[in-house]
Amino acid sequence: MRSTESAILVRAEAVAYGYGSDAEHLRPIDLTIRPGEFWLISGPSGCGKSTLARCLTGLIPHLYRGRMAGKVMVGDTSTDHTSLWQLTEHVGFVFQNPTAQMLCATVEDELLFGLETLGLDRPEMVRRVDAALQQFDLAQLRHRVPQTLSGGEQQKLALAAIMARRPPLLVLDEPLSMLDSTAALELVAHLQALTNDGIAVVVFEHRAEYLKTVPGLQVLPLAGNGHPSEIESLPPIPSQTNSSVLQVRDLSVRLGGRPVLDQLSFSATSGEVVAIVGRNGSGKTTLVRSLAGLQAYDGRVSADGARPDFGLVYQNAELQLFNSSVRDEILYRLPEPDMAWYDWLMPALGLKSYEQTPPLLLSEGEKKRVALATVLMRRPRHGVLLDEPSLGQDAVHKDLLLRLARSLASAGQLVVMTTHDLALAARADRLMVLHEGQIIADGPAASVLLDGRAWQTAGLSVPPWVCAPEGQA
Numbered sequence: 001m002r003s004t005e006s007a008i009l010v011r012a013e014a015v016a017y018g019y020g021s022d023a024e025h026l027r028p029i030d031l032t033i034r035p036g037e038f039w040l041i042s043g044p045s046g047c048g049k050s051t052l053a054r055c056l057t058g059l060i061p062h063l064y065r066g067r068m069a070g071k072v073m074v075g076d077t078s079t080d081h082t083s084l085w086q087l088t089e090h091v092g093f094v095f096q097n098p099t100a101q102m103l104c105a106t107v108e109d110e111l112l113f114g115l116e117t118l119g120l121d122r123p124e125m126v127r128r129v130d131a132a133l134q135q136f137d138l139a140q141l142r143h144r145v146p147q148t149l150s151g152g153e154q155q156k157l158a159l160a161a162i163m164a165r166r167p168p169l170l171v172l173d174e175p176l177s178m179l180d181s182t183a184a185l186e187l188v189a190h191l192q193a194l195t196n197d198g199i200a201v202v203v204f205e206h207r208a209e210y211l212k213t214v215p216g217l218q219v220l221p222l223a224g225n226g227h228p229s230e231i232e233s234l235p236p237i238p239s240q241t242n243s244s245v246l247q248v249r250d251l252s253v254r255l256g257g258r259p260v261l262d263q264l265s266f267s268a269t270s271g272e273v274v275a276i277v278g279r280n281g282s283g284k285t286t287l288v289r290s291l292a293g294l295q296a297y298d299g300r301v302s303a304d305g306a307r308p309d310f311g312l313v314y315q316n317a318e319l320q321l322f323n324s325s326v327r328d329e330i331l332y333r334l335p336e337p338d339m340a341w342y343d344w345l346m347p348a349l350g351l352k353s354y355e356q357t358p359p360l361l362l363s364e365g366e367k368k369r370v371a372l373a374t375v376l377m378r379r380p381r382h383g384v385l386l387d388e389p390s391l392g393q394d395a396v397h398k399d400l401l402l403r404l405a406r407s408l409a410s411a412g413q414l415v416v417m418t419t420h421d422l423a424l425a426a427r428a429d430r431l432m433v434l435h436e437g438q439i440i441a442d443g444p445a446a447s448v449l450l451d452g453r454a455w456q457t458a459g460l461s462v463p464p465w466v467c468a469p470e471g472q473a
Contacts, residue, residue, distance in 0.1 A: 016070055108144060244269075263299070350366075422463065428445050
């Protein structure tokens, strides 16, 4: 049963924070968390959700340097007077970027690492590892290297490792962002069961529709900092003169001795917005990496009879960001940049106010938009490939993303995006369902959404709030 104790696990009192600049990344917040409570912390991209999560878990002030106001109490002690290793006994934290938590050589070792620090006996550790592998559908990945997993599989591993420790409070920063619809629904049910056992759960999430039916859910909305996009007032992108056709024939990829893509074939024409969906580990990232020429493959990929020229925005945007400011990042190694195009992109992507900000200080959603700007600034000939572009994006910026994708398509580009966000995929021109290295459904989004057999085969749930679009964005 849900705990009715009045004990306080964590209390934040007028907590605010800024990362070493004049900007206040988190405005003053008060929050009290008790056993068995389920909290949703919502708000627009860049409003300070990840910053608050770091404050609640003690990463701020121990690992980040900036200006913190107020205090966070874990039990009877302040986080700034308690070591991180002591805090981890009370609070489990799953990062927004799960790769930051991957430390060990195998999935099994990753789960054991956290349990060993608790001083548990060997039989208990084995029981917990086996239970976590089963709970998160990771048993077949037990001996895999964590860095070779898909983004969604890494996210499930990070969740499994923290939950196996059974801390009294779980803080999860966008835990649904990389999960397919079935895995997301299963995780929410599991979290709800934990709260029934008295564990407190705090979820920072944009995909809030998965949580709205949780009984007793408490919601804390954070206010945004007000940097809206100006895309609606911008001129159209200049059109390309020639259309092109992407041809993919018998594309096969093996990773770690196992087939990921198996003689996959399709074609796509410039001017289309194509969404690719599938369960975690189905090969979506491998497919777009192959199209971009970054993944070795068998078969043929061509456009206009030659290797296609695509720009790829990675699922983990941090891998593409390394300059000292957003402006320097976007203009990096462009000897004669088209500044008119730059002046179009910055407000279009809601980045104008961040020109002098170090990219790695931005939110995950803002980092994704900077990475997209760096790709678009180079004007790839055939189009752009977006790997999970909605990660870290609020509803406003997802709408911005779709409108920008349509602007690019109208200008003669091909836009291909992988996504677990079925509501976003439903707004594409064309929807592909990937399963076991093959495309098992392909067609107009509205038609594919009604193909129940394909979704059942793929093992994907179509949530009730996802419906066939009445029109395009």
